[in-house]
Amino acid sequence: MPDSALVDVPARDPVAAAAARRPHHPALITPDATLTWAELDARVQEAARRLVMLARPRDRVAIVLGNTVDFVVTYFGTLRAGRVAVPLNPGYTADELDHAIGDCQATVVVADLAERAKLRSPTPPCVPPDLGAATGDLPEVRAGDLAVLLYTSGTSGRPKGAMLSHAALAANHDQLDAIEPPVVGPDDVVLLAMPLFHAYGLNTGLGTVAHHAATGVLVDRFDPAASLAVMAERRVTVAIGVPGMYSAWSRQPSASIALAALRTAVCGAAPLNPAEAALFTTATGKNILIGYGLTETAPVLTTTAVSDRAKTGSIGRPLPGVSLRLRSAGGHVLWEDGTASPEEDLAELDLSVEDSAGTDPGEIVVRGANLFGGYWPDGRDGPDGDGWWATGDVAYADGDGDLHLVDRIGELILVNGFNVYPAEIERVLDSHPAVAESAVIGRPDDDTGQRPHAYVVAALDPAPTPAELQVFCAGQLARFKLPSIEVVSELPxxxxxxVRKRELSS
Structure with a gap:
């Protein structure tokens, strides 16, 4: 359903705007070709005209493609046609594809041959990405119209489709634009190696490139050495990545030279170990900007670009235009937009005004124009009547007013009634020099109700023993937080x- 306040406001078309401003500027670079904004706009126009003949207004168009020009053309063509884009992971199994396509009731699926072969059902029709020339009339698209359904992985059960409007996608760019100095600008060359079916790669990556009429370098398969070679050749100035990418680059001998042109390194989608951030800085001389967000928020909510750009371990502060609260389990506001609760609330919480700069952990609750409209199809579990939405993530504010993620509420472990946050245990384990990665979940326990159990991937051979790691943890964690430990070869x-913790607990 369109937002009533935006029903008469035209939706932005970032590709058309980029082509009007900078028609001959490189828009996309692939191993095989370079497209200007004018050339990309023409291909998007063709796709849009074809899609209006294949689907009705507001019909869902499932896109099962990798990080290719075909994805970009189909995605922006779907938005221009006033249809709803549903980007799906090409790596999905047949069952996962069937669920998502059936759940969103897609009218058409755009996919390459390999992905088309996975589809079990003959309906909806599946077409190749090269849609060809067509003459369909394009509709007027409104800002409040549904633009995209993004399926979130979730912690249990089937993925859910988050409903994002054209306005929500655009709002996140406006919020990022208000940061000084800017994170991305029109003269940047941006690495687009994050999957475009994910909100981070789609809007923070591809959407940002179009919004600024900058240049995107498409990488369909991440390989540390190969991606560094591409970044060196194309003089990439902005990298948008996840912790594993920065960790892998840090260990490449060519990193410093390959990233000589890099101006901005952005990390999101998962927590970055401060030790890994320090290793990247040592190897390259570059700092990493940390961001935090969710699919449901298009996606960015906070960043260290708003606070201390060199501070690791923090997720920074809210973007301009994003309202953020930390809320206790009892519903009390512990902290809001850089300030502690009013004195009367603090008294009720047994906190003093002086102590409140470093808050107790609370759930992150947010409000802003970038929020989703709830989950498909009926908007359930979206923002409340006042526009606030509870993220399910727990954080605290430090003495500087910078936020630090603690954990997901759903992953909280209760040991004899005491809160145990898996992320706290993971940080301790990950600081051990022989540990490459860890994941902690709660397991039932007859005596304590639950107990923490850690899966650990070794960084050295021979691997550390569980007993060694438990002794290490005992020096840094209270006894009730000490996990049982299992050394494994890899994590999902x-x-x-x-890390897909749902698979660990199944």
């Missing part, structure tokens, strides 16, 4: 580098 990850 999502396409953006997050």
């Amino acid at each position: 990850h999502s396409a953006t580098g997050k």
Whole structure:
């Protein structure tokens, strides 16, 4: 459903605007070709005209493509046609594709041959990305219209489609534009290696490139050495990545030379270990900007670009135009937009005004024009009547007023009634020199209700023993937080580098 306040406001068309401003400026660079904004705009126009003949207004168009020009053309063509884009992971299994396509009731699927072969159902029709010339009339698209459904991985059950309007996508760019100095500008060359079916790669990456009429360098498969070679050749100035990418680059001998032109390094989608951030800085001389957000917020909510750009371990502060609160389990506001609660609230919480600069952990609750309209199809679990939406993430504000993520509420472990945050244990384990990665989940326990259990991937051979790691943890964690430990060869990850804890607990 369109936002009533935006029903008469035309939706922005960033590709058309970029082509009007900078028609001959490079828009996309691939290993095989370079497209200008005028050339990309013409291809988007063709795709839009073809899609209006294949689907009705507000119909869903599933896009099962990698980081290619075909994805970009199909995605922006779908938006220009007034249809709803549903980007899906090409790595999905047949069952996962069937679920998402059936759940959103897609009218058409755009996919390459390999992905088309996975589809079990003959309907909806599946077409190749080269849609060809067409003459369909394009509609007037409004800012409040639904633009995209992005399926979130979730912590349990099937993925859900987050409903984002044209206005929400555009709002996140406006919020980022208000940061000084700017994170991205029109003369930047941006690495687009993050999956475009994910909100981070789609709007923070591709959307930002179009918004600024900058240049995007498409990388369909991430390889540390190969991507560094591309960044060196194309003089990439902005990298948008996840922790695993920066960790891998740090260990490449060519990193410093390859990233000589890099002006801005942005990390999001998963927490970055401060030790890994320091290693990247040592290897390249570059600092990493940390961002935090969710699919449902288009996606950026906070960044260290607003606070201290060299500070690791923090997720920074809210973007201009984003309202953010930390809320206790009892519903009290602990902190809001850089300030502690009013004195009367603090008294109720047994906190003093002086102590409140460093707050207790609370759930992140947000409000802003970049928020989604709820989950498909009926908008359930979206922002409340006042526009506030509870993220399910827990954070605290330090003495400088910078935010630090603690954990997901759903991952909280209760040991004899005491809160145990898996991320706290993971930070301790990850600081051990013989540990490459860890993940902690809660397991049932007859005596304590739950107990933490850690899966650890070793960084050295021979691997550390569970007993060694437990002794190490005992020096830094209270006894009730000490985990049982299991050393494994690898952990399951999502396409953006997050550990799939649901698979560990199943």
